[in-house]
Amino acid sequence: MTVKLTKAEKKVEYDKKLCRLLDEYTKVLIAVADNVGSNQLQNIRKGLRGESIVLMGKNTLIRRCIKFHAERTGNNSYLSLLPLLVGNVGLILPRVISRKLVKRLRNTNDTNNEDNQRRYKKVGAPARVGLVAPIDVVVPPGNTGLDPSQTSFFQVLNIPTKINKGTVEIITPVELIKKGEKVGSSEAALLAKLGIRPFSYGLVVQSVYEDGSVFSPEVLDLTEDDLIEKFSTGLSMVTSLSLAISYPTLAAAPHVFVNAYKNVLALSIATEYTYPQAEKVKEYLKDPSKFAVAAAPVAVEAETTSAFTAAAAKEEAKEEPAEESDDDMGFSLFD
Template sequence: MGKISKADKKIAYDHKLCQFLDDYTQVLVAAADNVGSNQLQNIRQGLRGDSVILMGKNTMMKRSIRMHSEKTGNKAYLNLIPLLVGNVGLIFTKGDLKEVREEVAKYKVGAPARVGLVAPVDVVVPSGNTGLDPSQTSFFQVLNIPTKINKGTVEIITPVELIKKGDKVGSSEAALLAKLNIRPFSYGLVVQSIYENGSVFSPDVLDLTDDDLIEKFALGVSMVTSLALAVHYPTIAAAPHMLINGYKNVLAVSVETEYSFPLADNVKAYLADPSKFAVAAPVAGGGDDAPAAAAPVEETKDEPAEESDDEPLFSLFD
């Protein structure tokens, strides 16, 4: 069998990508910086069943997507093109998006700090014994790391932030971390965007819970209600508030005039003589006769009964 030409490889790749676009409606766009071939193979095996990973050059993927969109008339595929920036791959899946993202995140591999790499996280050298002999003290002195000699080995006195997130790793930092056998970075496929049936959204959406959705929905209803009340436009959300406000206005007119209606009669009676409603408050443990039972207590509160030294205490309750 002869060697496959580059043109044949491109045709095969184009056919594969177009076939995936037809078969799958969900695509995860993942960054693949510093991901090795063995690591990528492990991820493929973990996703085997309902997901496939397709890597390739961005220009080739964009061309195939654009041509397939024109061929099928499906313009939704074009939403993938702006997402193909940098070293990225496409994960086509029919499974649950959140579960697929979590499965991909399992395959992160620790990596040493190589010279020139941009640190994805802060790197802190912990305090404690390093196990290095005193001749290695110069590495720590160059990086201004406080040390002392303890039992013939170098000991770091306090933790030191060696590299900040976003900074490039220098030769001294890389050499020191290698001597301390510290692998501060971890790399794997990182989902950056999600495409689903023509819609593109951030993977942070997958972390939303039912409570978050209810809270956002309630906030939206509150804003719609406030707007409707402000412009006096009736909506289902604003109707109860409008009815209550209307009742308050009519009640205010009724209180100030001779006009009355059943719902205003009790309010007028209370305003005319509040004392009639004084016994209306419920008494704990009381029934229909609770107000009557409470009256003697009111009368005897100011005049406590005199106790006799000759009578037993229980006679007070006879």
């Protein structure tokens, strides 16, 4: 016979469990669990078993446990979780935070994988009265299977219908509920009659905690190309700012040297002062034909190469038929 614990004893056991998990895990996902049923949560726990632990509880209790853990261990890094414990949230403690794990918890239903929906992710839910629609709800055209006496529902919602073989048929697709609007009684009743469960709910990762840092889960979607692009953009901004205010930085150093050399070269060209690197430029400016002569060998070499390639291709094309002709003659002589 199991002994039923009192409320105070349950809190003590919860404290011990959470403190043990905080000692063991250094990564935490803060997940919103709005409209998630107990059966669905149990299925999510089963699906994540072996790689993550899902822990739900009252926010005040979790805050108290985190503060107690910080006082006991002297590790204040978990205190950054306290501002995130607002609303209906829970903790997911993974051994390794991967893009695959967060995507599985965050993305919408995978309609091609029913097992994945059941175990890991969101399940279809009916539209209840007063609920704020998370997505647009569109009623598709087609036969509803309802008898003609049900046309009043469609008339109230201005949905065009016709009677076809003794049943009500919707003629065109109709946007019944817009995202952000509250579900009315008529809309909820119609969707229930049509058997449409338009909404889906599940654990949605809101924030990611890792070794004292808190960041958005979208950070895990960044690829190396995205990081390189963002780094290049930031480097360009630093360089532009440095050049605009004449403040030396490592990023702007190459541009500063190039601009300085241009100024020295311009000064040398405008005056009698010269140096070896500027003499060649001065010669080209005095006689531009020298530049054309210098560039000519490169053009001639490229032209010669292409002509040689074309000639070789022609020669090869001519040789092949000649060999075939010789073979034919040889056979005719011996025959």
